[in-house]
């Protein structure tokens with residue numbers, strides 16, 4: 351299952367009002383499968399550990415939840431929000447409500463910086479049966495247009511450094 355939000359026409363929003371969408375899939379989507387190919391150590395745990403140690407790209411850290419602008423984000427203000435502890439299933443987590451509230455606050459901060467930015471957001475969660483993965487929320491604001499380099503080569507040009515994006519969101 352893939353749960354996502356397309357907000358604004360430029361982000362593929364199909365209705366004028368905010369709505370999230372659910373798509374049932376027979377297998378984990380390829381992006382989730384790729385995230386789990388990080389070797390023995392969980393990819394999200396590895397990112398959170400290095401980002402918390404560095405600190406400059408951390409937007410919020412409640413101890414239980416961490417939001418960071420990943421170092422190689424695809425777009426300005428790309429955000430990754432995950433529980434600090436490795437939990438596979440978002441929908442069984444006692445932290446989901448707090449995570450969504452923190453996520454909504456970050457989107458509000460983004461809007462106070464950049465206006466009504468079209469955006470895509472989704473939740474990546476491990477399967478109930480397999481009990482694997484580390485659930486997280488991802489936000490990709492659509493401040494740039496994926497073009498030939500992005501679509502053809504899979505290389506994303508991001509004109510805003512993650513450190514600067516995180517600092518701006520922290521200061522809101």
Ligand SMILES: [Zn+2]
Nearest residue numbers: 392395436484
């Ligand atoms: Zn993990």
Ligand SMILES: [Zn+2]
Nearest residue numbers: 385474486488
């Ligand atoms: Zn993900």
